[in-house]
Amino acid sequence: MTSARTAPAAVLCGLGAVLPPRAVANEALCAELDTTDQWIRTRTGIRERRIADPSVSTADLAAAAAATALESSGSRDVHAVVLATTTPDHLMPATAPAVAARLGLTDTAAFDVAAVCTGFVYALATAAGLIHAGTARRVLVVGADRMSRLPAADDRTTRPLFADGAGAVVLRSGDTNEPGALGPVVLGSDGTRRDLLVVPHGGHMHMQGPDLFRHAVDRMCSVTRQAVQLAGWRLEDVDRIVPHQANARITAAVGRHLAIGADRLVQHIETVGNTGAASIPLALAQASADGTLLHRHRVCLTAFGAGLTWGATSVIWPDLKPAAHPHHDTAMERP
Ligand code: UT7
Numbered sequence: 001m002t003s004a005r006t007a008p009a010a011v012l013c014g015l016g017a018v019l020p021p022r023a024v025a026n027e028a029l030c031a032e033l034d035t036t037d038q039w040i041r042t043r044t045g046i047r048e049r050r051i052a053d054p055s056v057s058t059a060d061l062a063a064a065a066a067a068t069a070l071e072s073s074g075s076r077d078v079h080a081v082v083l084a085t086t087t088p089d090h091l092m093p094a095t096a097p098a099v100a101a102r103l104g105l106t107d108t109a110a111f112d113v114a115a116v117c118t119g120f121v122y123a124l125a126t127a128a129g130l131i132h133a134g135t136a137r138r139v140l141v142v143g144a145d146r147m148s149r150l151p152a153a154d155d156r157t158t159r160p161l162f163a164d165g166a167g168a169v170v171l172r173s174g175d176t177n178e179p180g181a182l183g184p185v186v187l188g189s190d191g192t193r194r195d196l197l198v199v200p201h202g203g204h205m206h207m208q209g210p211d212l213f214r215h216a217v218d219r220m221c222s223v224t225r226q227a228v229q230l231a232g233w234r235l236e237d238v239d240r241i242v243p244h245q246a247n248a249r250i251t252a253a254v255g256r257h258l259a260i261g262a263d264r265l266v267q268h269i270e271t272v273g274n275t276g277a278a279s280i281p282l283a284l285a286q287a288s289a290d291g292t293l294l295h296r297h298r299v300c301l302t303a304f305g306a307g308l309t310w311g312a313t314s315v316i317w318p319d320l321k322p323a324a325h326p327h328h329d330t331a332m333e334r335p
Helices: 026-030 037-044 058-073 096-102 116-132 191-196 209-230 248-258 276-289
Strands: 009-018 023-025 048-050 080-084 109-113 138-146 164-174 186-189 240-243 298-305 309-316
Touching: 009 058, 009 116, 009 276, 023 026, 026 037, 037 248, 058 096, 058 138, 058 164, 058 276, 080 096, 080 116, 096 109, 096 138, 109 116, 116 138, 116 164, 116 186, 116 276, 116 298, 116 309, 138 276, 164 276, 186 209, 191 209, 209 248, 209 298, 209 309, 240 248, 240 276, 276 298
Parallel strands: 080 109, 080 138, 240 298
Antiparallel strands: 009 164, 023 048, 138 164, 186 309, 298 309
């Protein structure tokens, strides 16, 4: 008789993030756009956002965040690098091999995942699949974006929202019952509504904000319910929801619909803005550093983005070592 072999789980064992040091307050945007601090604050929840200098690439941000995640995982050894980004440095090749090379990984699988603001959850699912299949035992998953490059300079609808940053996690092969083991991932897309948020070739971002807002709330609610149910939890068991940070009113509406109070919703948009695929790992790094996320908390990650795309997963928060020293000498700081 042969014993049943179950696929290894993907276990979160490292976490890091970086933000560009330059904070741009709403007041600074008012000098360039027909807007007010009060409008931006009340409609989006954003007070300031971090904007990288023009010379800083997505690979710069990604490599800096990845280095801190590797450090926190206790090993620099990984077998694949999966980078979620909407702002690759080139049309080709992908940005992930450059990030891997910056980390000294010149013999390692590396590729980009494009699912806009849902990119990090898609990348987690992809990395977990590599681990389940036995293709890789340790995978670096990075979400990095220079979203501030996409809006037109005079677009008051999109410029106040989008910002820059990067976050990363390390997943290792392990056991389903360990803290840090990713639960089932739920992913979805609806390309019939791709018109709601689009950057045409060679052009600037166009967004139909109010429609996108409604889809974001609906999809994040339904995908969160599905991921929580597949984890075998009830919504009332969830200690923290870490949503993609698109708009503080979207997060609040998701909380209202799911009857999850503000104390269980992780929010950082006020000082960070919408950083695309970086938003969830950045929120995780901040919440882990400030004690909002605690060992054994039941955590649900949920995202929505252009595409349309959406996704969610669950994790019992592991006992992570904080990264001790940044491995980068660029002008970036940890959140
Ligand atoms: O990352 C995932 C994808 N992104 C999202 O999911 C974003 C979803 N959408 C949103 O966050 C919101 O729709 C926005 C923040 C973009 C806009 O907020 P809103 O409450 O939906 O405002 P609105 O688009 O309905 O606009 C209301 C008014 C309009 O003026 P009128 O037509 O009422 O005279 C806009 O022209 O506000 C005006 N407006 C502004 N006024 C001052 C739009 N942008 C600005 C601005 N400053 N920056």
